[in-house]
Amino acid sequence: MSQDLKEAKKTMPIISTEDNYLTVLNLFTTDTPEHQDQLLTEMQKIVDAAAYPGWISSTVHAGQGTPATANLIQWRSGEDLEKRYDGEEFKHRTLPVFREITTAIRLLQNEIVFSRTRPGTGHRVEVSPDRDDYTAIEVHRVGQADQAELVTLLGEGQDWLVNVPGYRSHSVFKGLRAMFVEGAFAVVYSQWDSKESYEAFRDLPHATKPGPRRANDERIAALQTGHDANTYRVVHTRTAGE
Template identity: 65%
Template sequence: MPHISAQDKHLTVLNLFTTDQPDKQDRLIQEMRKIVDTAAFDGWISSTVHAGQDSPGTANLIQWRSGEDLEKRYAGEEFKHRTLPVFQDITTSIRLLQSEIVYTQRHPSQGDTTEISPDRDDHTVIEIFTVAEGHQDELVAELGQGRSWLAEVPGYRSHSVFKGLRARFLDGPFAVVYSQWASKEDYDAHRNQADADKTEDRRKSEARIDALKTGSDWNSYRVIHTRGAGQ
């Protein structure tokens, strides 16, 4: 199964799609699985499909050997004339985000690596943060080491921070946080906690993130399918 590790030097691509109807999410998943199950692209390592939970949509976390390998895929006739048009027809937004993993943290109960797998029961949350030029590194650090306090939050399992490198359908610098939780209830309790009940470390961290970011959004997901090269 794929793992997220700050020691890995490959490219991580997060393809995020939103739609306005549950049946369109089902079609998105079908189309994504077709691609994943037949993938044999040079430099492709793995793909992991996620189904939206709080809002209709999908996410595909893809690991590539390099950006050059990915650009060959994007330049292909299949991607330009079939894959992209199909997804544009059934989505309300598309973001194709290229990034590098810079930080991972896990609760001690989660072992030595961050695994993403349909065999796990994680409530997964993906957050996208945009940031002004010159402040990306500071935001990435605050989202990572600056939120070490998450390890004390009930239901927290892990969070991984990706630094944005380049993107299609998203302008400007960005960062991505991929987090795993024991349940939706645990995550919602954390997200909706009253300010008066937050720790001092959390209040300081959130104030700094709010000052640095220019925008953010999130959705929750369930991992439903994965495949790697050689499978």
């Protein structure tokens, strides 16, 4: 196959509320940059060999804030994913290898419920190493009764984000179930122009935030029972169509 044809066959994963994919975020933390490199190597091997029924795409992220990796995986359905989890390879090779080089593992199954991009950039949230996005992934833990309100606050409640310098997109996922995580949760996946623009947004003193953001943040803080975040760069991706 010619190089031009290979390039033409490449497809870029898209985060969209129009798709009915199950989105899995596999989050691994570790203790050293060397272990992060090992994780990335193992994850890329799995992605490049993926041929599972119902698998749509996988996108590997390298931690920037602290040593970690993230894999954003799209599946046709939860049933397809469970067949993967029930397989001998996953139980007896994949998990043991990751346990050796991680300090924490979270396998989060999610439904995409909200997505927005900066005006003038189209409505598609593209995820690819060919882009230069500085990506933040936030996990918000919440009581089951408050999950729906929290999801709304994280998505529709943040209309003002489009005016924040450096903002590119944010997508909100409703947690459905998880391995190695207890309770309800929601996930925010956001893209930024740079580390500097993200940190300027993140570290703005609460007293100086615009009124709508301040009120929104206060309500989120009141609802959530825990929160953590890390930043990433996309380093590898592959889709079932390649």
